[in-house]
Amino acid sequence: MVRSERPLSPHLQIYRWYLTMALSIGHRVTGIALALGLLLLTWWLLALASGPEAFATVQTVMRSWFGVLVLFIYTFVLFYHLGNGVRHLAWDAGYGFDPATAYRSGIGVLIFAGAATVLVWLVLAIAG
Amino acid sequence: MSARPPIARVRGLGAAREGVGHWSRQRLTAIANLLLVLWFVFSAVALAGAGYEEVRAWLAAPVSASLMILLIVSAFYHARLGLQVVVEDYVHHEPARLATLIAIPLVMTALAVIGIVAVLKVSLGS
Numbered sequence: 036m037v038r039s040e041r042p043l044s045p046h047l048q049i050y051r052w053y054l055t056m057a058l059s060i061g062h063r064v065t066g067i068a069l070a071l072g073l074l075l076l077t078w079w080l081l082a083l084a085s086g087p088e089a090f091a092t093v094q095t096v097m098r099s100w101f102g103v104l105v106l107f108i109y110t111f112v113l114f115y116h117l118g119n120g121v122r123h124l125a126w127d128a129g130y131g132f133d134p135a136t137a138y139r140s141g142i143g144v145l146i147f148a149g150a151a152t153v154l155v156w157l158v159l160a161i162a163g
Numbered sequence: 164m165s166a167r168p169p170i171a172r173v174r175g176l177g178a179a180r181e182g183v184g185h186w187s188r189q190r191l192t193a194i195a196n197l198l199l200v201l202w203f204v205f206s207a208v209a210l211a212g213a214g215y216e217e218v219r220a221w222l223a224a225p226v227s228a229s230l231m232i233l234l235i236v237s238a239f240y241h242a243r244l245g246l247q248v249v250v251e252d253y254v255h256h257e258p259a260r261l262a263t264l265i266a267i268p269l270v271m272t273a274l275a276v277i278g279i280v281a282v283l284k285v286s287l288g289s
Contacts, residue, residue, distance in 0.1 A: 063249060070242035077278045080231075083222060084281035087215045110204075117200060120193050127190060155208055162211040 055134075058119060058141045065116040072109050111152040118144040185244060192241035199234040219285055228286035232279050239275035243268055 050056070079097075082089040096102045122140050125131050131140050206227070210218055221227055246267050254260040 063245075066242070066245045067249060070246055073238060073242055073274065076235075076238075077274050077281075080222075080278050080281040080285075083215075083219055084284040090215045090218070113200065113204075117197060121197065124190065124193065155204065158208050159211045162208070 054141050055137050058144065062116060062119050062123070065112045065119075068109070068112050069116055072112075075109075107152070107156060110155055111148055114151040115144065115148040118147045185247075189241065189244045192237045192244070195233070195237040196241055199230060199237055202230055203234055222282065222285045223288065225286070228282050231282050235275050235278045235282070239271045239278075243271040246271075 079093055082093040097106060119141075122131070122144055125140070131137060206221070210221060213221070222231060247264060250260060250263045250267065254263055
């Protein structure tokens with residue numbers, strides 16, 4: 036291959052990290068995590084179909100400190116991907132592209148994901 | 164209605180040979196997921212502290228069973244499309260890339276079918 040003498044754009048690690056860039060890669064990372072998390076949903080449904088013993092095992096794991104930690108992080112990841120997904124749909128429709136709006140909608144997604152996660156687990160703590 | 168211009172149907176549908184199909188299916192399942200996931204989160208919170216019989220009775224109801232099957236289909240399809248793009252972007256070793264791109268839809272379809280059968284078993288009570 037002939038090496039081009041034309042300048043190349045700087046490699047990724049040259050750039051200073053900024054919020055919209057972190058949120059963008061975060062959408063991918065959370066997407067992968069959610070895909071893996073679908074295994075949990077399948078396991079839960081299988082246990083429910085299998086009988087009380089299998090379901091009790093799932094509940095014991097999910098109510099252990101480690102299970103609660105995973106589910107808490109999973110809740111945030113879910114709401115983050117959901118909120119940021121809506122942000123992406125708005126972009127697809129042509130809205131919110133200018134840097135100031137994109138920055139503000141990014142902050143909004145983080146606040147939404149944090150607030151929704153805390154709300155869900157507060158209700159769970161009170162009801163559960 | 165289709166977002167695809169008529170000419171795309173005549174020609175070879177672009178470099179990926181699928182036109183905007185992947186893109187629009189990702190958005191369609193995203194909108195479905197938005198509604199279905201919110202329903203699932205509300206249901207899961209409402210079921211907090213419930214035992215086996217209660218949860219089973221909830222899923223056995225026709226509305227929950229239908230929405231759960233829709234959620235499984237939409238979520239697994241959305242995940243399959245998303246994982247495919249990640250592999251296409253980052254896995255450059257050709258054999259590994261091909262193997263992963265074949266494995267992803269197979270595994271996701273298998274898991275989705277397992278989930279749907281579980282829901283049907285609970286709902287139809289066999």
